[in-house]
Amino acid sequence: MDSQPKRTLHLFKGFGIELEYMIVSKTDLRVLPITDKLIYDEVGKYVSDVEFGDIAWSNELVLHVVELKTQGPAKSLEGLCSKFQEHIRKINQMLEKHDAMLLPTGAHPLMNPDTDTKLWPHEHNAVYEAYNRIFNCKGHGWANLQSTHINLPFADDEEFAKLHAAIRMVLPVLPALSASSPILDGKATGMFDTRLDVYRKNQLKIPSITGKVIPEPVFSKKDYEEQILQRMYHDVAPYDPEGTLQEEFLNSRGAIARFERNTIEIRLLDIQESPVADLAIAQATVAVLQALIAERWVNLEKLKQFDENRLADILENVIEHGQEAIIRDLEFLSCFGFKCTDNCTAGELWRHLAAECVVLEEQPDVQHALNVILSRGNLAKRILEATSQNPDKQTIVKVYSQLATCLHKGGVFLPEKPC
Template sequence: MASSPSDQARTPEASPSGNRPQQTPDSSLQDPHPVRSGGASQPPALLEAGGIELEYAIVRADTLAVVPRAETLLGSGASEVEHPPLSWSNELVMHVIELKNPLPVTDLTELEPSFRAQVGQVNNTLLQLPQACCLLPTGAHPWMDPAKETRMWPHEQTEIYQAYDRIFSTRGHGWANLQSCHLNLSFRSDEDFFRLHTAIRLLLPLLPGLWASTPYLGGTYAAAMDARLETYAGNQHRIPEIAGDIIPEQVSTIEEYHQLVLQPMYRAIAPQDPEGLLQEEWLNSRGAIPKFSRNSMEIRILDLQGHPTRDLLFSLVTIALIRRLAFADSKELRDLSKTPQEILVSQYRRCVSQASAAPLSLPYIPRIFADLLPRGGQAPRVRDFWTAALHWFASDHALPPALEADLQDCLTEYPHRGSLAETLYQELGPAPSRSQLFQSYRRLAAGLPGAESLPPAPGKHPAEQ
């Protein structure tokens, strides 16, 4: 769905100029001391700072049914509560809570202990309620009925949420039923923006091969390994200018982006939005969107994983590959930016459908990532690319212990199982019973920090007993 005005980790105000920093091999965000000009701080330059947002469903501990308890965590009427270095905030619906770092950081690895601890804190709070609740990961609830179970957030920004509902009917999958990880990355100048936007655009089609975690909606296999993204692509079809092809159009400058993307989008929604409530940059629902007011790019097609440490790890791997593209030779990056839109969209749709089992068909991958492809043999799959990327990342980056241990687990699991969506599908198949879904997703819930005290799941879902 489209982002809201408050759903992004903040990055400082825009600056009209800036120089591209020297390339660094590290995947963490660099330079803790922003460049100063005339005594005033400039915003972080290309990939110098960023932030992460993680969205979780709140469910009953005994049945895993969604429950509108975000207000319990935030306090009556509050839309955001600070828990430094993170904050907790609301989303469109009352059964989703978001944890994020509200101020940009230069090293995302430093946030892992905080996300892990605060997910545990949220779970501890929920489990102590008279009706015990807990958090549920993955990109969507596997059997929620949005038409019946949606409870919209009733406090701050309700006029915006009501406008979305009036225009698009938000009581459906892709609106009321979704949880994602958003990754925000900094840029400063026009050159920074071109490099970052181009790099993200080129990697975006492959991201579901690593991040997909949503094969089930409405209690059944949804005919795509990333059903969240399948629904995301169509939930604003009434005004196609808002989401485009999900893969962003290639642009060269900030001004060109305003002219080719934002202004047509504002004109398209204006007849449905006479008060202008939605005619802001956060209306944009492409898979990666610039937040010019905060000098950052936000990647939006990342399904939530089964543990916050894995979300942080995958974010670091994703940043490392974006960095390789963003700091490519200027002429080479300009040439790569001309990759036809239809090639990128075709690869993206295959990954949404098949996740890591999709064939790898992007012509520039052998050119820019030759070391991440198998030599000879059969045509590579997306899983081959991500397996090699994980090994490259492991050999080239030092991580704190928790992230390093998770990386080693991933190196063992991913080559054989693929994404979390594929792992779930291999376990449950195309037509699981409610009890089978319940057992698998209860294990995922119990694997989150703070949920260790969840009692063992019964043999059957309570509704089938």
């Protein structure tokens, strides 16, 4: 969670990336709660963070997930995938003695959260215990989700307004690229992004924490604190008498403002089969945000007019249908310079945006990963191609083991040509 710049940086002058992976058995994909053992093997003590210069490892809520993150702001997204890949191979080598490996994708397809969940028991666990007491974290939306976070800086209120306005517009269509969780409880769910569908509902006990996932249209620190943060803190207070959760991290929207370090953290993305695909999506996202902030198609005031309910309708459609989601809001499409006289799909919108904005010629591996996503579909679609719509456990284990191989090798998953 600390991959953000501590000092003030202007728009797109620094980047923080966080990648979450699950630790599983190499033989049957059984969930293994041994992140603390992994960290202990590296540094000889149970700590929450291990720093290696550019990249750090850290724990998460549950004991079977490890997070890899940039240590401080990276000046560029270029080259980050190889740095992350190096650490993935190192971790996999360390896990061999446990007959374990890292598993990608947004959700484990076979995990039973009721029996497989163990919370992180070491430092900082007071926060996790508070969450568990209030929400019961033995659920897919807590214990079985792996995501990619993109952290982007802003220097002042003016830059915050621009960045927040642009991010809110991109959030609804991001799962078209990033969805990678089509199977849960051993069954195809009928959704491409099941992780997000569960995530958006798992804190309904206190609705203001997640809201509509799409943030409200607020464009200053003062308004954000009054309309989002203080309302959230007020609502959680009866359940949190110690005040453990009265912090910005409580905010569970798809993008959250972190004023303590002047960043906005995009949290909506399912993790992919390897860092090269995650960085392809990150670079495409940043390219579109840069174009929106530069007012390439419409002015920023136009973007600010879209309320969270209107954008959430698009998001829910994309969560279910991925790139095949039909977008009927022509005014939304026009904000991206996409002249559509009739309905178009989220995939068509992204192919338009990639052609308009994304330049990856000097990064052939990243370009290839994005091309696969745009031409063959997001990872969820490719997983379903490999498993069929009604897979048995043996098929699921086979396909997800192939995905784990992709992660170790740094490749892109194609059903007919596994990594």
